[in-house]
Amino acid sequence: MSETSNDKRKKTDASNTDAERAARYAALEAESPRISPSDYTTKSRRSFLTGGAAMAAGAFGFRWIQTRPESDRIPDVLRRGHEVNESVWRALKRDGVNAPTFPRSASSMVRVNGRRGLGEEIDLAAWEMRVEGPDGTLLGTHVMDEIRALPFHEMTIEHKCVEGWSHIVTWGGARFSDFAALYADELGGLPPYVSLNTPDEEYYVGVDIESMMHEQMYLAYELQGEPLTQDHGAPLRLASPNKYGIKLLKRIGTIRFTDERPTDFWFERGYDWYAEL
Amino acid sequence: MAPSENQIAVLKHRRASRWMHWINFPVLTIMIWSGLRIYWADVRDPFGFGVGLVGWHWFDFFPDSVNETLGLRARLAKGMAWHFTFGWLFTINGLAYAIYTWRSKEWRHLLPDRHSLRDSIKVTKHDLMFWARSKNPLPPQGRYNGAQRLSYSAILFLGGIEVLTGFAIYKPTQANILTTIFGGYEWARGIHFAITIIFLLFFVVHVVQVGFAGWRNFMSMVTGYELIDLDDATTDSVSFDETHISSSGSDTTDPDSNDEELSHV
Numbered sequence A: 001m002s003e004t005s006n007d008k009r010k011k012t013d014a015s016n017t018d019a020e021r022a023a024r025y026a027a028l029e030a031e032s033p034r035i036s037p038s039d040y041t042t043k044s045r046r047s048f049l050t051g052g053a054a055m056a057a058g059a060f061g062f063r064w065i066q067t068r069p070e071s072d073r074i075p076d077v078l079r080r081g082h083e084v085n086e087s088v089w090r091a092l093k094r095d096g097v098n099a100p101t102f103p104r105s106a107s108s109m110v111r112v113n114g115r116r117g118l119g120e121e122i123d124l125a126a127w128e129m130r131v132e133g134p135d136g137t138l139l140g141t142h143v144m145d146e147i148r149a150l151p152f153h154e155m156t157i158e159h160k161c162v163e164g165w166s167h168i169v170t171w172g173g174a175r176f177s178d179f180a181a182l183y184a185d186e187l188g189g190l191p192p193y194v195s196l197n198t199p200d201e202e203y204y205v206g207v208d209i210e211s212m213m214h215e216q217m218y219l220a221y222e223l224q225g226e227p228l229t230q231d232h233g234a235p236l237r238l239a240s241p242n243k244y245g246i247k248l249l250k251r252i253g254t255i256r257f258t259d260e261r262p263t264d265f266w267f268e269r270g271y272d273w274y275a276e277l
Numbered sequence B: 001m002a003p004s005e006n007q008i009a010v011l012k013h014r015r016a017s018r019w020m021h022w023i024n025f026p027v028l029t030i031m032i033w034s035g036l037r038i039y040w041a042d043v044r045d046p047f048g049f050g051v052g053l054v055g056w057h058w059f060d061f062f063p064d065s066v067n068e069t070l071g072l073r074a075r076l077a078k079g080m081a082w083h084f085t086f087g088w089l090f091t092i093n094g095l096a097y098a099i100y101t102w103r104s105k106e107w108r109h110l111l112p113d114r115h116s117l118r119d120s121i122k123v124t125k126h127d128l129m130f131w132a133r134s135k136n137p138l139p140p141q142g143r144y145n146g147a148q149r150l151s152y153s154a155i156l157f158l159g160g161i162e163v164l165t166g167f168a169i170y171k172p173t174q175a176n177i178l179t180t181i182f183g184g185y186e187w188a189r190g191i192h193f194a195i196t197i198i199f200l201l202f203f204v205v206h207v208v209q210v211g212f213a214g215w216r217n218f219m220s221m222v223t224g225y226e227l228i229d230l231d232d233a234t235t236d237s238v239s240f241d242e243t244h245i246s247s248s249g250s251d252t253t254d255p256d257s258n259d260e261e262l263s264h265v
Helices: A003-016 A016-029 A037-066 A076-092 A144-148 A176-187 B014-038 B064-070 B076-103 B118-127 B130-135 B144-168 B176-181 B187-214 B214-222 B230-236 B242-249
Strands: A129-132 A139-141 A155-161 A166-175 A193-196 A204-208 A220-224 A237-239 A254-258 B005-012 B225-229
Touching: A016 B230, A037 B005, A037 B214, A037 B225, A076 A220, A139 A144, A139 A176, A144 A166, A144 A220, A166 A176, A176 A220, A176 A237, A176 A254, A193 B076, B014 B076, B014 B187, B014 B214, B076 B144, B118 B130, B118 B144, B144 B176, B144 B187, B187 B214, B214 B225, B225 B230
Parallel strands: A129 A254
Antiparallel strands: A129 A139, A155 A166, A166 A220, A193 A204, A193 A254, A220 A237, B005 B225
16 A cells, blocks of 8 residues: 555656756647747847836826816826826725724724814804705804704714825714704705804815715714813714715814815825715 | 847737736726725724734834825725726736636646646756856746746735635625625725735836846737747757757758748747
């Protein structure tokens, strides 16, 4: 028995001697077309010309992009790239897909990364949020008690920044969709965009209505189970795992439902308008 | 330098492979350059080596000096714009290469076989221990040796992982299946970055090796054909149809007795 298996092994080894392997490789290589040295010389010349032309075209293309007129702080072709990406991802978007959630214990206090639009501390008791329709007319104002009257939800999610970092945090508050329902009838259906501003209008974001109506888009007033601090956007801010932090406006002053795509603070400074994750 | 009559040129890299190889170079360069702009936007949490416990590390990866030389600071918006536009080119070029290599059966030259691992050790010894080359003979090889088969295949595989981790951190909600496979957002980000470093190291070794391999080898990536001296071919590889080649050198035979093979062209 042992002899047989030994023989067998010997045989497989033998079929792979260096000479046999070399023959096998050579047979494969023999399939490759061959040409005469003079044809090779002609081909070389042609290839160098083609290669040179391709390199020049590449260098020209790179310079061309860099010197294109800017569209909101980036070359217009790259802005177009953002727009194409947006339409691709909007087309591919699967409804009802949520970002992963985590156990509450995985979360911790997040850094304060931006204070634009916050300025001085405000009197939280005097805060009121304006809601406007497409033509800018005032539809209503809200105080915090009205927001707190909406169903309370909590989520522990990964908050993500365009800078690359992420942080697992627990947000508490109302779903924006519950809030928007208060105005759906009055508006005869919700228009395609929402524009949000800080009270001083120093910071502003524009978001598509589909993203706003996602169940993980909160009007948040709690962070880690505590009321928001002013640095984190008290009394009310946006929170979501599905948009970068640049879209998650702190200290909401005005919400406007609008038919026109609203401008956006960081969009004007070269970033993607959609910023969807 | 001029080719002579006892030489022959053998097709090594087909036209499509050459184009995709050379297109990949500037595209990947743009991806790494724009990717570093994104990487460096997170100035507080760069990947660092050293003691993290006390919030201090030995050095940042990369050190500030590298970053300043390349002018990478505060270019996040442009970095993202370039990265998410050219990412498609990198992806499409890589996909096209994978499909082409499969359909054209070029993979037979490229994928590792069961000898490649052992071969690659022998090849590495031969290359590095240049003072004792006769003691470390090269194993038989086809178009690529074992080390090449392994490293080229690995780098192509990593290219695929780079694209997938890229999508995993680009769309962690919409592509959350991918993100989960790679162990979550932060892991996917770490893998994406680590592969970039491997690409850079591969590039350095690749260029050095191409330098050592010489002009004819380089030319094969330009013209497609590699010039071979017929006399050398007989000594290099005994099994390489010895009789056939030696007959082509004799006076009585037509020097173009390779007609049969030439008809492939």
